Amino acid sequence: MIRADCLIVGAGISGLTAAQTLTERGKRCLILEKSRGVGGRMATRRTADAVFDHGAQFFTARSQPFQQMASRWLQQGAAREWSRGFPDPEGSSPEEGHPRYCGVGGMTAVPKALAVGLDVRRNTKIVAARIDEGEWVLTSETGERFAGAHLLLTAPVPQSLTLLEGCAYPIPAERLDALRSVRYDSCLAALLTLEGASGIPEPGAVSFREGPIAWIADNHQKGISPLATAVTVHASPELSLALWSAPEEVALREIRAASDRWLGSAVREAVLHRWRYSKPAFSPFDAPLHLAGPPSLTFAGDAFGAPRVEGAALSGLIAAQLLSGYGQDV
Numbered sequence: 001m002i003r004a005d006c007l008i009v010g011a012g013i014s015g016l017t018a019a020q021t022l023t024e025r026g027k028r029c030l031i032l033e034k035s036r037g038v039g040g041r042m043a044t045r046r047t048a049d050a051v052f053d054h055g056a057q058f059f060t061a062r063s064q065p066f067q068q069m070a071s072r073w074l075q076q077g078a079a080r081e082w083s084r085g086f087p088d089p090e091g092s093s094p095e096e097g098h099p100r101y102c103g104v105g106g107m108t109a110v111p112k113a114l115a116v117g118l119d120v121r122r123n124t125k126i127v128a129a130r131i132d133e134g135e136w137v138l139t140s141e142t143g144e145r146f147a148g149a150h151l152l153l154t155a156p157v158p159q160s161l162t163l164l165e166g167c168a169y170p171i172p173a174e175r176l177d178a179l180r181s182v183r184y185d186s187c188l189a190a191l192l193t194l195e196g197a198s199g200i201p202e203p204g205a206v207s208f209r210e211g212p213i214a215w216i217a218d219n220h221q222k223g224i225s226p227l228a229t230a231v232t233v234h235a236s237p238e239l240s241l242a243l244w245s246a247p248e249e250v251a252l253r254e255i256r257a258a259s260d261r262w263l264g265s266a267v268r269e270a271v272l273h274r275w276r277y278s279k280p281a282f283s284p285f286d287a288p289l290h291l292a293g294p295p296s297l298t299f300a301g302d303a304f305g306a307p308r309v310e311g312a313a314l315s316g317l318i319a320a321q322l323l324s325g326y327g328q329d330v
C-alpha cells in the first residue's frame with residue numbers, strides 16, 4: 001500500500017495545479033492518472049510527421065491568480081502568446097482582444113511543466129474508492145492500492161461518481177443530486193494531415209458561432225507542427241451528438257465535407273478522436289465541492305469553475321486552499 005496525505009485522481013490542469021499548491025505547502029500528494037501522459041484535455045498527439053493539439057486549443061487568463069500562473073509558464077518557456085483573437089468564417093478580423101496563449105510545441109507543454117517534481121503515477125486507472133479504518137483506499141485496474149486521509153477527484157463528474165459506487169461515504173442527498181445533474185457536451189475531433197498548405201487564414205484558426213463545425217486550426221501555422229500541415233477540426237456539439245455512434249469513416253467523411261472549404265489541399269491521413277466529456281454544458285457548481293469528513297472528499301475540475309482551462313486550474317487552486325486549511329494533518 002502506497003500512502004500520501006492527499007490522493008488526487010487525474011493529472012489534468014486542475015489536479016496538477018492542486019498538487020503543486022499542496023506540495024508547496026509541504027503536503028505529500030500522489031496523483032493517479034490513467035493515461036500515458038499528463039494534461040487530460042490539454043492534449044497533443046504526434047504522428048509520424050504531424051503534431052495536433054486535439055483538445056483545448058488555447059487558454060485565456062482573465063483572473064489575477066491565473067494571470068500569475070500563466071506568467072510563470074511564459075517565463076519557463078512552456079507557454080507563449082498565439083494571438084489576440086480568431087477570425088470568423090466570413091473573414092471578419094477579430095477585435096484586438098485579450099491574449100490567447102498556447103503551449104510551446106503543443107498544449108501539453110504546460111501540464112508537463114507543472115508536473116515536474118510531482119509524484120504522478122501514469123498508466124494508473126483507479127477503479128474504486130473505499131473507506132478503510134477512517135482513510136481512503138483507492139484501487140487501480142491492476143490491483144495497486146493507495147491510501148490517504150484526503151481524496152481529490154478531478155475527472156469529469158460522471159467518471160468520478162463511478163469510482164464512489166458502493167462506497168459508504170455519506171454525500172448529502174442534495175449534493176449528490178447536484179453532482180448527478182452536471183452535463184457535458186461531446187466533441188468529435190478530426191485530425192487531418194494535408195499534402196500541402198491549408199486554406200485557413202492567419203493566425204491559423206477560424207472560430208464558428210454556428211453550423212456543423214465549431215473550430216478549425218492549422219497546427220503548422222500555429223507553430224507546433226513544423227514538418228507537416230496538421231489540421232484539427234472540432235465538430236459542433238450538435239454534429240458530434242448526431243455522429244457519436246457512427247463508424248469512424250462515416251464521421252470523418254461528414255466532418256471533412258463540412259470543413260472542405262478551409263482545407264486547401266488533399267487529405268493524406270485522417271484520424272478521429274472522440275471526446276466523450278468535452279466541456280461542461282451545465283453545472284450547478286461555481287467552486288469545488290469540499291466535504292470535510294474525515295476522511296475528506298473534494299471534487300474539482302472545470303465543472304467546478306468555468307468550462308475552460310482557466311476555470312479548471314482555478315478550481316484546483318481553490319481545492320488546494322480548502323484542503324490545506326483542513327484539520328491538523330493536511
Ligand SMILES: Cc1cc2nc3c(=O)[nH]c(=O)nc-3n(C[C@H](O)[C@H](O)[C@H](O)COP(=O)(O)OP(=O)(O)OC[C@H]3O[C@@H](n4cnc5c(N)ncnc54)[C@H](O)[C@@H]3O)c2cc1C
Binds near residue numbers: 013015041056060
Ligand atoms: C475538444 C476540446 C476543446 C477545448 N477547447 C478549449 C479551449 O480552446 N480553451 C480552453 O480554455 N478550454 C478548452 N477546452 C476545455 C479544457 O480542455 C478543459 O476545461 C480543461 O482542460 C479541463 O481540465 P480538468 O483538469 O478539469 O480535466 P481533465 O483535463 O479532463 O483531467 C482529468 C484527468 O483525469 C484522468 N482520469 C479520469 N478518470 C480517471 C481514473 N479513473 N483514474 C485515473 N485518472 C483518471 C483523465 O485521464 C484526465 O487526465 C476544450 C476541451 C475539449 C475536449
